[in-house]
Amino acid sequence: xxxxxxxxxxxxxxxxxxxxxxxxxxxxxxxxxxxxxxxxxxxxxxxxxxxxxxxxxxxxxxxxxxxxxxxxxxxxxxxxxxxxxxxxxxxxxxxxxxxxxxxxxx
Numbered sequence: 001x002x003x004x005x006x007x008x009x010x011x012x013x014x015x016x017x018x019x020x021x022x023x024x025x026x027x028x029x030x031x032x033x034x035x036x037x038x039x040x041x042x043x044x045x046x047x048x049x050x051x052x053x054x055x056x057x058x059x060x061x062x063x064x065x066x067x068x069x070x071x072x073x074x075x076x077x078x079x080x081x082x083x084x085x086x087x088x089x090x091x092x093x094x095x096x097x098x099x100x101x102x103x104x105x106x
Contacts, residue, residue: 029092035085038067044089056084
């Protein structure tokens with residue numbers, strides 16, 4: 001496979017992942033970003049650990065989707081991630097799940 005073919009394949013896979021992400025993002029409560037991967041999850045347990053003065057993060061995610069074009073199964077029941085780099089966890093806004101305001105009575 002040539003370099004050009006590989007780049008074309010990676011571009012197509014990234015576009016496919018993005019389309020999949022757009023279709024499923026509303027099914028999840030959290031976006032989690034580590035130095036290696038990007039996740040969507042419905043449950044996140046983040047623990048800061050200290051091993052002899054060296055700090056690392058341990059994440060346990062459940063009901064998750066993994067952004068990885070080389071991974072055939074992106075939906076997983078449980079994921080455990082250990083990293084020495086920063087972790088970003090954001091709660092997704094779900095405006096379509098909010099109840100409409102009750103009409104005010106005079």
